[in-house]
Amino acid sequence: MEQTVKGKVSEAVQTNGLGKRYGSFWALKDCTISVPRGSVTALVGPNGAGKTSLLKLLVGLNSPSAGDVVVLGQSPSQSTSYLSSIGYLAQEIPLYSQFTAADHFAIGKHMDVNWDNELAVKRLQELRIPLDRKVGKLSGGQRAQVGLAMALAKRPQLLLLDEPVAALDPLARMDFLTSLAQAVTDADGELTVVMSSHLLADLERVCDRVIILAAGETQLCENIEHTLETHKLLVGPKGQQPNNDGYRVIKETHSPTATHLLVRLEQPKHNLPGWHIRNVDIEEIVLAYMGQNKNESITKGDVR
Amino acid sequence: MIFHIRSRTGIPPYLQIVQQVKQDIRLGLLKEGDKLPAVREVVTMVAINPNTVVKAYRELENQGCIEKRLGVGTFVTKQPAGLSPDIQSALLDKLEGWLAETQAAGLDEEAVEALFHTAQRNQRGDQHGTDSKR
Numbered sequence: 059m060e061q062t063v064k065g066k067v068s069e070a071v072q073t074n075g076l077g078k079r080y081g082s083f084w085a086l087k088d089c090t091i092s093v094p095r096g097s098v099t100a101l102v103g104p105n106g107a108g109k110t111s112l113l114k115l116l117v118g119l120n121s122p123s124a125g126d127v128v129v130l131g132q133s134p135s136q137s138t139s140y141l142s143s144i145g146y147l148a149q150e151i152p153l154y155s156q157f158t159a160a161d162h163f164a165i166g167k168h169m170d171v172n173w174d175n176e177l178a179v180k181r182l183q184e185l186r187i188p189l190d191r192k193v194g195k196l197s198g199g200q201r202a203q204v205g206l207a208m209a210l211a212k213r214p215q216l217l218l219l220d221e222p223v224a225a226l227d228p229l230a231r232m233d234f235l236t237s238l239a240q241a242v243t244d245a246d247g248e249l250t251v252v253m254s255s256h257l258l259a260d261l262e263r264v265c266d267r268v269i270i271l272a273a274g275e276t277q278l279c280e281n282i283e284h285t286l287e288t289h290k291l292l293v294g295p296k297g298q299q300p301n302n303d304g305y306r307v308i309k310e311t312h313s314p315t316a317t318h319l320l321v322r323l324e325q326p327k328h329n330l331p332g333w334h335i336r337n338v339d340i341e342e343i344v345l346a347y348m349g350q351n352k353n354e355s356i357t358k359g360d361v362r
Numbered sequence: 363m364i365f366h367i368r369s370r371t372g373i374p375p376y377l378q379i380v381q382q383v384k385q386d387i388r389l390g391l392l393k394e395g396d397k398l399p400a401v402r403e404v405v406t407m408v409a410i411n412p413n414t415v416v417k418a419y420r421e422l423e424n425q426g427c428i429e430k431r432l433g434v435g436t437f438v439t440k441q442p443a444g445l446s447p448d449i450q451s452a453l454l455d456k457l458e459g460w461l462a463e464t465q466a467a468g469l470d471e472e473a474v475e476a477l478f479h480t481a482q483r484n485q486r487g488d489q490h491g492t493d494s495k496r
Contacts, residue, residue: 096413098411232409235409236405236406236409238409239405239406239409239410239411239412240402240405240406242405242411242412243401243402243405243412244402259369259370260369260409262369262375263367263369263375263408263409263410263411263414264409264410264411265411266411266413266414282374283374283376286372286373286374287374334483336372337371337372337373338372339369339370339371339372341370342372
């Protein structure tokens with residue numbers, strides 16, 4: 059199953075039936091995903107879908123309750139050799155507020171063998187973020203940039219970001235995503251990113267793949283362009299269904315005059331006479347998958 | 363050239379870049395020999411995945427709109443004559459005449475757009491129909 063590219067496993071992350079249980083509660087269930095090397099993946103889903111649990115499993119901060127996980131060809135652990143290839147930025151951006159960015163970089167230099175101090179300093183200088191000011195005195199956007207600079211200074215092969223832009227204003231968010239996109243460009247295929255977020259419209263451009271987790275299960279794990287090409291909104295006469303079986307209904311809405319179907323087409327090319335086909339953005343698609351899951355779990359008592 | 367990537371359109375970003383370059387070429391805003399921004403410049407401009415830009419440029423190259431010169435950059439190629447100015451202005455006249463009619467009929471911009479898109483869809487629908495009969 060695993061192909062090798064240049065002597066490396068082609069997938070940065072591969073999980074199979076991965077699950078994490080806390081007591082009797084499954085925070086993540088039956089998660090099967092693959093993340094190709096060099097890709098930038100958006101990890102989306104409602105609160106409690108297991109996004110953070112999954113990221114922690116990948117960092118080696120959690121150990122699986124079920125299933126398998128392989129990251130960069132090995133099992134996640136807290137060993138130095140494993141952690142030196144992983145960059146992780148937790149949701150709360152763990153920085154010492156009394157320390158300056160330069161202080162943080164000095165700690166990083168001591169702790170990481172691959173630490174690239176020049177890179178970290180250059181990044182902040184380009185963004186005009188003072189290196190000698192206490193991190194607690196910086197803006198939220200600047201703190202996020204310090205966190206990103208630290209995660210990237212390790213020269214990781216895999217960068218895991220948990221809700222990195224959630225707390226930022228739109229401008230700081232765009233700056234953060236620009237920094238991230240530049241880092242991906244400069245790494246020239248050697249950096250893989252998995253980033254969880256609620257802000258789907260922003261992710262559409264920076265990410266090339268999407269994973270949708272809902273109710274702790276994987277709903278979708280694929281190329282975003284493919285997702286956009288295959289998901290369409292069909293608008294047609296009330297109470298009717300298109301006369302074609304090359305699609306699967308994700309969400310169905312009825313108005314007094316029309317039927318709206320958000321569908322996944324088996325082929326991007328379609329022929330559905332009598333129906334208007336509209337493009338839908340990634341946010342509508344994700345919401346449809348979340349809604350579908352909720353309805354089905356109510357009616358069938360089963361999330362599948 | 364400055365790119366604008368709009369979210370929430372359902373149109374993949376790479377296709378938006380392809381469409382914008384072709385549109386600018388058609389409108390004469392980009393001419394033969396003009397240099398397109400490097401991938402990293404586009405990434406910095408619109409916070410986009412570099413692979414998306416590479417894919418868009420590759421697509422434009424395949425369509426013969428641009429060419430890569432190793433170590434120099436990406437340039438707009440010589441464009442085929444395309445639509446003759448006569449035909450273009452004739453079509454534009456007709457469309458302007460039609461727009462005047464819609465105005466006379468009291469249609470607003472949205473209604474005009476709806477009509478236009480319906481006509482486009484009908485046209486496409488007819489083509490699908492003839493395709494499947496063949």
